[in-house]
Amino acid sequence: MQGFILADYAARFYEARASWRNWYEFDLLKQKTTVIDRFTELPNVLIKLFDGYNAGKMVVRNDKFRD
Numbered sequence: 001m002q003g004f005i006l007a008d009y010a011a012r013f014y015e016a017r018a019s020w021r022n023w024y025e026f027d028l029l030k031q032k033t034t035v036i037d038r039f040t041e042l043p044n045v046l047i048k049l050f051d052g053y054n055a056g057k058m059v060v061r062n063d064k065f066r067d
Contacts, residue, residue, distance in 0.1 A: 031056055033056050033057045033059055034057070035059050035060075035061055038061075045058065
């Protein structure tokens with residue numbers, strides 16, 4: 001993995017923004033989320049977080065506020 005410093009590319013901001021806009025409009029940006037459905041599982045979820053169980057963000061849905 002290699003990072004970069006955003007300020008090094010400030011001159012290309014508008015070019016990047018145009019690309020991001022196209023990606024967004026054509027639904028090319030994807031976000032992976034792992035949803036755990038019970039708040040009572042929170043201790044186990046914390047362990048899973050460090051075991052690499054999740055893909056992307058890990059969210060615990062509280063049963064009490066479920067739609």
